[in-house]
Amino acid sequence: MTDERSQSGVVFEGVGHAFGDRTVVRDVSLTLTERRIGIVGSNGSGKSTLARMVNGLVIPDRGSVWVNGVSTRRRAREVRKIVGFVFTDPDRQIIMPTVAEDVELSLSRTALSRAEREHRVAQTLERFGLHEHADHPAHRLSGGQKQLLALASVLVTDPAVIVADEPTTLLDLRNTTMLRDTFATIDKQLIVVSHDLELLSDFDRVIVIDDGAVHCDGPPGHAIAAYRELMS
Numbered sequence: 426m427t428d429e430r431s432q433s434g435v436v437f438e439g440v441g442h443a444f445g446d447r448t449v450v451r452d453v454s455l456t457l458t459e460r461r462i463g464i465v466g467s468n469g470s471g472k473s474t475l476a477r478m479v480n481g482l483v484i485p486d487r488g489s490v491w492v493n494g495v496s497t498r499r500r501a502r503e504v505r506k507i508v509g510f511v512f513t514d515p516d517r518q519i520i521m522p523t524v525a526e527d528v529e530l531s532l533s534r535t536a537l538s539r540a541e542r543e544h545r546v547a548q549t550l551e552r553f554g555l556h557e558h559a560d561h562p563a564h565r566l567s568g569g570q571k572q573l574l575a576l577a578s579v580l581v582t583d584p585a586v587i588v589a590d591e592p593t594t595l596l597d598l599r600n601t602t603m604l605r606d607t608f609a610t611i612d613k614q615l616i617v618v619s620h621d622l623e624l625l626s627d628f629d630r631v632i633v634i635d636d637g638a639v640h641c642d643g644p645p646g647h648a649i650a651a652y653r654e655l656m657s
């Protein structure tokens with residue numbers, strides 16, 4: 426097996442995974458090329474585990490995951506440059522003392538000039554309504570503002586693929602709408618795990634996961650109806 430493919434997008438090939446003796450992903454094969462892909466399913470069904478496989482945070486026991494032709498198993502470091510991952514809990518991601526410094530940290534390994542970095546940080550904070558908090562301590566932000574900061578810190582690096590694990594759990598209606606508009610307009614591949622069915626309703630494809638396997642996969646109307654049926 427080579428470690429390169431010409432296939433763009435995210436490919437799961439016969440993927441299985443267990444934590445100890447608990448199997449959480451069962452023979453999942455998917456080719457994800459659409460721009461906005463939603464993943465839904467019951468608590469503990471394996472959604473976050475699948476999402477984490479996209480940036481190599483979890484390497485499957487069986488099968489392979491490829492991102493834009495790069496194997497997560499063999500070239501995890503390269504995959505992490507392609508995939509920006511937004512965690513459910515923003516405290517896992519916020520590192521620097523101030524809001525602006527935290528966003529700028531994401532750009533520290535780029536070749537951008539200081540002026541360009543500052544420009545990008547200011548632009549990104551403005552986009553997420555955080556510009557007035559630029560010099561504030563990041564850990565004093567509200568939960569929702571922290572969630573926006575975590576997203577801003579990923580988006581500022583301009584990754585080809587963004588994986589967001591329940592990105593709206595702490596957001597109010599206005600910020601959820603803002604995020605939805607952002608997702609509608611950014612020119613990136615997005616993979617979003619969410620229990621917010623409205624957020625996913627205008628996505629290109631929705632995948633329903635049940636007990637570690639694909640239960641339904643299709644346009645949002647069809648998949649969300651199947652999920653509601655499954656949960657009833």
Ligand SMILES: Nc1ncnc2c1ncn2[C@@H]1O[C@H](COP(=O)(O)OP(=O)(O)OP(=O)(O)O)[C@@H](O)[C@H]1O
Pocket residue numbers: 444449466467468469470471472473474475
């Ligand atoms: N690092 C880990 N070690 C052991 N078990 C784990 C680990 N990560 C996840 N699990 C288990 O794997 C199963 C699937 O978890 P996962 O987080 O993927 O589910 P989920 O569908 O995202 O759930 P939720 O909607 O509640 O966030 C759960 O039973 C969980 O306890």
